[in-house]
Amino acid sequence: MTPSDHLIFIGGPSGTGKTTIATLLAQRLNGHYIEGDEYHPKANIDKMANGIPLTDEDRWPWLKKLNQVAVSSFSDMKFETDERYIIVSCSLLKKKYRDFIREQNRESPISVKMFMLYDDFDQIYMRMTNRKGHYMKAGMLKSQFADLELPKDDEASVGVFKVYCKNKDPSKIEAEIVQAL
């Protein structure tokens, strides 16, 4: 049976466009968008706002909670279509975090796919410098790139893809992802 519940994660370092692309996708697919940053505990937000990168220990409980929220959204939310989409923005910088999310959903009928956005450091740095009022300042980008493990071909075979965003409008990136669903 083809799954009709789809959980799509939009990953990547801060500033790559996760929120922008995930919002567009949710509109396009008549789905619901979950902003992963909203589920960071205050301690994590405080760390990042103070320029301190998160560790694995900071991220594990957040990832677990976020996946639980995403999965329960299929029951908690109303959908207008038979094909039901939840789109989550979540950094998922390391392969082990993506493996963890897949493992959490291994026994489930929900289809899980992940799209890792990436771009050149300088491009993202400039965007983050221009983005006002966000706790995550551009100075943190180095640590985000240090943690970043882009998916290789072995992850594509399990539904994890990378999407190069350089010089592409958000609508183009969104269209590429829809094509790959």
Ligand SMILES: Nc1ncnc2c1ncn2[C@@H]1O[C@H](COP(=O)(O)OP(=O)(O)O)[C@@H](O)[C@H]1O
């Ligand atoms: N493809 C793009 N081209 C140009 N600007 C973009 C693109 N994607 C996002 N932006 C802009 O870059 C900034 C960071 O995007 P955002 O979606 O908040 O990224 P993230 O959620 O990954 O931190 C925002 O000001 C957004 O409008």
Ligand SMILES: O=C(O)[C@H](O)[C@@H](O)[C@H](O)[C@H](O)COP(=O)(O)O
């Ligand atoms: O795992 C992490 O280190 C964080 O999740 C980080 O990658 C995330 O990007 C921040 O929460 C900032 O939020 P934005 O992605 O919206 O800039």
